Amino acid sequence: MKVTNKTTSTLALFATIAGGLGVLSGCRGDRSDKPPRQFFPDMDDQPKWKPQAETPFFANKRTMRETPANVVAFGRVGITGDQPWGKPWALQRTALLRDGEAVFYGTTGANADGTVKYVDRIPASIEITPDFIKLGQTKFNIYCSVCHGFDGAGKGMVGQAWSYALPNFYDPKYKDATQYTGKDGYIFNVIRNGVTTNGEQKMPPYGHALNEQQAWAVVAYFRALQEARSVPLSDVPESERPALEEKIRAAVAANASAPANTQGGGK
Ligand code: HEC
Known part of the structure; x- marks a missing residue:
């Protein structure tokens, strides 16, 4: 092959790229105390507050904030409605749960003897197709x-x-x-x-x-x-019956020639 200027410069370019890649990939698994090089930091580092940590941002330095007065987390335990401010929330939650109890638990309250009352049929809000x-x-x-x-x-x-x-x-x-x-x-x-x-x-x-x-x-x-x-x-x-009858005949015949099941099992 005749070495032209063009081929030498192409080869040189390849060598540079290969060398560069080698450096970039580094030696995986090598230990170092220095922070890792981040060529594409993207979202590696984000400002965040960890639980129990301090922050200079708030006067009391807590990262974990207390719920502001009169704010009620919806799923919070302990809101019974005894507290005047909690009543509307408690009622709303009870209503929602009543609505969902059948779907989520298959029950509707309790029987007179205190045992749970199971719904008779699949709740109507579930569409059966x-x-x-x-x-x-x-x-x-x-x-x-x-x-x-x-x-x-x-x-x-x-x-x-x-x-x-x-x-x-x-x-x-x-x-x-x-x-x-x-x-x-x-x-x-x-x-x-x-x-x-x-x-x-x-x-x-x-x-x-x-x-x-x-x-x-x-x-x-x-x-x-x-x-x-x-x-x-x-x-x-009617159109499906002959095929079904044929299946039944085949199943009965197969059953008659099969050895009896002696391994216990249900009725
Ligand atoms: C690992 C075996 C096993 C699997 C899997 C299993 N069951 Fe059962 N199932 C049992 C046993 C054992 C009993 C009997 C329990 C008892 O002693 O009353 C039972 C009982 C039942 C009963 C009757 C309950 C009663 O009070 O009489 C129903 C209904 C039932 N299973 C439905 C299911 C359904 C639906 C599934 C699939 C989601 C399932 N089982 C998966 C072992 C199994």
């Missing part, structure tokens, strides 16, 4: 099916190995709204808080994984599962 039920199905399959089975009969892989038979969601007590176990608010509570009997945790809570909306979606799917077992074939659109 096919997508909402599908969301419930997805969450149910992820979080519940391992124990309760995809169909809710209590024979998931973990459920079969449980030390006692897991409940069967088709048991009438989970449908009958005159019993607490049949109320949507109770199922919602089981999902969010698990089941604890005599201080012993029987079913783990899923409140960390399922927020209120998602938990109600699981309740909706729970009801859809139950409903699916009691719907007569005549309720299925």
Whole structure:
């Protein structure tokens, strides 16, 4: 290759850039007592006040300021309405909580004997659509099916190995709204808080994984599962029936040839 002036100057330029990059990247991991070089400080350093620190800005030097007189933080504990100035806030908060109690806790106050009163049905402010039920199905399959089975009969892989038979969601007590176990608010509570009997945790809570909306979606799917077992074939659109009947025939045949389940499990 004929070395022209142009190629030498290009090579020199490359060498300079490479050298420059080497310096810039420095030696990562090397220890130094000097403050780090900041080539692009952007938002590395911001003025801020740390809790419990001093500031010359205020006369009393506190960075943590006290609430000005008559200001009430909304979620503050201790505002009972006994204080005349606190009354409107307390009333407003009670009203808001009353509105949200059903949605956020699945309850509406207490029964005469002091036990919580579960809502019978999913609160009306929650719109139940096919997508909402599908969301419930997805969450149910992820979080519940391992124990309760995809169909809710209590024979998931973990459920079969449980030390006692897991409940069967088709048991009438989970449908009958005159019993607490049949109320949507109770199922919602089981999902969010698990089941604890005599201080012993029987079913783990899923409140960390399922927020209120998602938990109600699981309740909706729970009801859809139950409903699916009691719907007569005549309720299925005629065009869908042959395919469904074929599926049922295949399932019955597969069941007949499968070995019996001897691993315990629910009813
Ligand atoms: C790790 C296993 C496990 C998982 C996962 C699980 N459960 Fe349970 N579930 C149990 C056990 C065990 C019981 C029985 C508790 C008892 O002894 O009363 C139970 C009971 C229930 C009951 C009946 C409560 C009663 O008072 O009769 C419902 C309803 C229920 N589970 C719903 C769900 C739903 C919905 C999910 C998913 C969000 C879920 N469970 C996930 C183990 C599980």
